[in-house]
Amino acid sequence: MKPSTPRTAVRRCRRYVPKRNLARELAKTVVDVLEVAQAHQKQTRALECLVSTESRFVLANDVTAIAPLVGHLENNLTRMRLCDETGLIQVAVALREALVNAVFHGNLEVSSDLLSTDPSAYDALVDERRNRSPYRDRRVYVTARETRTEATYVITDEGPGFDPTHLPDPLDPANLEKPSGRGLMLIRTLMDEVIHNERGNQITMVKRHDSEPKGDDTIA
C-alpha cells in the first residue's frame, strides 16, 4: 500500500463505503485505513534498518512445500536488496534444484536415471518410499542467512550422501545428450560458491551482492 495522507485515505474510503452510509461510516473507515497505512509505513521503515536475518526450516519429503519456501526466501532477499530480478531468479532456480535433490535423491534415494527410463516406476518408488521406514522419517533441514552483502543457504538431507566429484560433467560433449545430472550444474553456474560436506548430504550455496556467478565448487 502506498503512503496514505488523510486526504488520500478519504478518497480511497469514499470508493468503498456505500453512499447511504457515507455520513455514518466514512470517518471510522478513514481512521482504520490510516492506521493500517501507518503500521505498514512503520514496518517498511523498520525493515530498512534490517541488516541480517537467519531462519531455519524443517521439511518432510513433500514437494509441495518447496515452492512456498523458495518464495519466502526470495522475499527475504528482496528485503535485503542483495540482487536484482535476474539474481533473484538465479537463487530461486538453485534453491529449487537443491531442495528437489535433497528430497528425491537424498532422503528417498531415488535416482533421476529412473525418471528418464521409466517415469511410472519412478513415481511408484517415490510413493512407496514416502510411506516406508527409514525414508519416511527423514527430513530436509534448511538454514538461510541473508545479509546486505551475501546470502548463504545450507540444505541438509538425511540420506546416505553422494560423491560430487564423481558426477559426469554434463557440458562435456560426450555427456551432452545424457538426460540426467544437470541439477548440480545449474546450481554451480547460478550461485557464487557451492560447498558439499564430506558425507555428501549437505550443500552450502552462497550468493553475493552484485556479483556474476562464478561456478566455484569445493568440498569441505
Add this chain to the structure above:
Amino acid sequence: MQTSTKIDDHKGCIMLSGNFTFESHREFKQATTAALEVPGLTELEMDFSAVDYMDSAALGMLLLLNERANGRKVTLLNCRGVVKAVLEIANFGKIFEIK
C-alpha cells in the same frame, strides 16, 4: 503443466504452459508420443511462450524427446526468462535449434 498440440501437414507444434518440471513428465510424454506417432511428421516445434519455469529434469525430458524423434527435427520456440537462461547454461543450442 498443460499441453496442446497442432499438426499442420508435416509439422507439429506442441504448446506448453505452466511450469515445466519433473512433475510434468507424464503430460510431456503423452503429448510428444502422440505427436511423433503422426504419419509423415518431419518436424516438431515445442512452443515455450507460456512456460514460466523449467528445471533440470525438464532438460532431461527434452533430450529424451530428441532421442525418440529419431532424426526428425525438434525446435524450441519462444524461450524467454528462466527457460532461456536454463537452456543456455545447459548448452542446448548445440543440440536443438532454439528460436
